[in-house]
Amino acid sequence: QVQLQESGPGLVKPSETLSLTCTVSGFSISANYYWGWIRQPPGKGLEWIGTVYYSGGTYYNPSLKSRVSISVDTSKNQFSLRLSSVTAADTAVYYCARAPFSPRVLDYWGQGTLVTVSS
Amino acid sequence: EIVLTQSPATLSLSPGERATLSCRASQSVSSYLAWYQQKPGQAPRLLIYEASNRATGIPARFSGSGSGTDFTLTISSLESEDFAVYYCQHRSNWPWTFGQGTKVEI
Numbered sequence: 133q134v135q136l137q138e139s140g141p142g143l144v145k146p147s148e149t150l151s152l153t154c155t156v157s158g159f160s161i162s163a164n165y166y167w168g169w170i171r172q173p174p175g176k177g178l179e180w181i182g183t184v185y186y187s188g189g190t191y192y193n194p195s196l197k198s199r200v201s202i203s204v205d206t207s208k209n210q211f212s213l214r215l216s217s218v219t220a221a222d223t224a225v226y227y228c229a230r231a232p233f234s235p236r237v238l239d240y241w242g243q244g245t246l247v248t249v250s251s
Numbered sequence: 252e253i254v255l256t257q258s259p260a261t262l263s264l265s266p267g268e269r270a271t272l273s274c275r276a277s278q279s280v281s282s283y284l285a286w287y288q289q290k291p292g293q294a295p296r297l298l299i300y301e302a303s304n305r306a307t308g309i310p311a312r313f314s315g316s317g318s319g320t321d322f323t324l325t326i327s328s329l330e331s332e333d334f335a336v337y338y339c340q341h342r343s344n345w346p347w348t349f350g351q352g353t354k355v356e357i
Contacts, residue, residue: 177338177349177350177351177352178287178289178295178338178340178349178352179349180340180346180347180348180349183347191345191346192346193346194252194346227294227295231342235300235301235304235342236283236342237285237297237300237301237306237340237342238285238287238295238297238340239297239300239306241294241295241296242294243293243294244294
């Protein structure tokens with residue numbers, strides 16, 4: 133079955149770059165799908181970060197666009213998130229998720245990983 | 252950016268009661284609206300897509316309606332496992348956005 137699993141450091145220092153990877157199993161990342169990142173600060177709601185199409189096209193939240201990059205590695209069946217110049221406001225649970233080309237909805241999610249920004 | 256406003260923030264109900272959750276968009280999203288359920292410590296789960304289509308495995312007590320700017324998620328008869336936070340989300344254009352959530356509590 134389709135599974136997504138986030139991985140990466142749980143603690144990042146302020147001003148550094150947050151890097152996370154989502155490993156997809158049970159499904160080819162090269163299929164006609166979108167792959168996205170969503171985050172949730174502790175006790176708050178969901179925020180869409182960005183989405184990458186399997187062929188490489190990207191779409192980012194304008195509020196994060198200057199700091200965010202999402203890419204796909206088809207050889208490893210993974211996609212990645214990089215968020216630069218982090219502050220305490222970037223502390224959140226980060227989720228990766230899949231969206232079919234149509235309908236473009238987030239139908240499978242990873243379990244999420246907590247990233248804390250602190251010195 | 253399209254803003255989604257959910258109401259009420261909290262809905263206090265009992266098992267067996269009907270729950271009606273609202274999501275209003277700041278501009279038309281056609282039918283490109285989805286609903287998700289999130290329980291504590293878990294990832295969100297897709298319930299409804301394209302405003303009124305139940306996702307795979309979602310019980311029939313969940314239904315969605317609406318188009319344009321006004322949408323409703325209805326749970327016809329609440330069961331204990333339905334007490335959770337519900338989010339709406341649009342995919343009408345980029346950027347995708349979520350509502351702030353409605354908590355359904357006992």
